[in-house]
Amino acid sequence: MREIIISEPKDESFKAQLLALYETFKNISPGEKVNFNLDNINWVFPLLILPITAYIKHTGSTYTIGDAHRTKDYLNSIHFPSGVDSVDLFQNATQRLKSYVPISILKMTSPEQRERLETLFLEMVFKILAPNQGAMNAIYYPAGELVGNIFEHSKESEGYVFGQFYPKKNYLDMCIVDCGRGLVKTYSEEKHLDLKDDEAIVQALEGNSTKANTERGYGIRTSRRVICEGLKGEFALISGQAVFLSYNNEKYMSILPQFNWQGVIVAYRIPKPEQPVDIGPYIE
Numbered sequence: 001m002r003e004i005i006i007s008e009p010k011d012e013s014f015k016a017q018l019l020a021l022y023e024t025f026k027n028i029s030p031g032e033k034v035n036f037n038l039d040n041i042n043w044v045f046p047l048l049i050l051p052i053t054a055y056i057k058h059t060g061s062t063y064t065i066g067d068a069h070r071t072k073d074y075l076n077s078i079h080f081p082s083g084v085d086s087v088d089l090f091q092n093a094t095q096r097l098k099s100y101v102p103i104s105i106l107k108m109t110s111p112e113q114r115e116r117l118e119t120l121f122l123e124m125v126f127k128i129l130a131p132n133q134g135a136m137n138a139i140y141y142p143a144g145e146l147v148g149n150i151f152e153h154s155k156e157s158e159g160y161v162f163g164q165f166y167p168k169k170n171y172l173d174m175c176i177v178d179c180g181r182g183l184v185k186t187y188s189e190e191k192h193l194d195l196k197d198d199e200a201i202v203q204a205l206e207g208n209s210t211k212a213n214t215e216r217g218y219g220i221r222t223s224r225r226v227i228c229e230g231l232k233g234e235f236a237l238i239s240g241q242a243v244f245l246s247y248n249n250e251k252y253m254s255i256l257p258q259f260n261w262q263g264v265i266v267a268y269r270i271p272k273p274e275q276p277v278d279i280g281p282y283i284e
Helices: 012-023 046-059 072-077 088-095 109-129 133-153 180-189 199-207 220-232
Strands: 001-007 032-037 062-064 098-106 158-167 171-178 234-240 242-247 248-255 259-269
Touching: 001 234, 012 046, 012 234, 012 259, 032 046, 046 062, 046 098, 046 158, 046 171, 046 259, 088 098, 088 109, 098 109, 109 133, 109 158, 109 171, 133 158, 133 171, 133 220, 133 259, 180 199, 180 234, 180 259, 199 220, 199 234, 199 242, 199 248, 220 234, 220 242, 220 259
Parallel strands: 001 032, 032 062
Antiparallel strands: 098 158, 158 171, 171 259, 234 242, 234 259, 242 248
16 A cells, blocks of 8 residues: 655645645545555644545545654544544534534435534534624535535535634634535536536536536535635635635636546635624625
8 A cells, every 4th residue: 555645734824735735645546545644744734634534534545643743632632534423423522622623524324413413513613713793604604505515516425524723823724525526527417518627616616506407506606705705714625636726815726737636625714703794795
């Protein structure tokens, strides 16, 4: 089994995290079993650790980390890589947590359990972030919409979510991952559109639904607007070989050579809201 040595991002920016993610997964063949070596990372970010979690679960890959490594206790506390997949496990895992929500696995096969777990996850995010009450909808809306996309479009039985609040930086990082069919295949199968990875991301960001009988699908589009315009945050979307990044009123699209994520990765960062946030202008 080939060993993949994970490199630590050079800083906490989304661009640096995306580069570390790219370096981790480039040249990995679809479905290839690998061993992720975590010995070189001293700081764990959702955008990097959640895709690794999903890949391990999806392919049966493995990981190694030294027993005395400074991040091992943290990885254990967020339930890497097993995650929590039930209400009881989630409640037990969050009894003493103050700044993060454990890696949670949402399963299509247990809709009632999934919906309850999703609700608990969102409630825990709100509790940790503790924003102004007027910002409640702005916190709940993008998380709920983006998590819901896992089961509406991916055709995968499991989805993964993880959130971390950084008190000293005063922002929340969220990541949502699936290993399903991805945007290109979804548009092909549902709308009979022949698109490249970046074109499929553009369609999603423009609100063009992947559902065969629906003209518009605003989940990703409006979520990005709430995050970037309403909350002044950052947003990243990865599918196949394409990555889209939005922050500071700028938008970037890139094609990643020797990289192919089977499914969709969504990540975003929002500063803790100190004032009420009206999401009405961004909801279409």
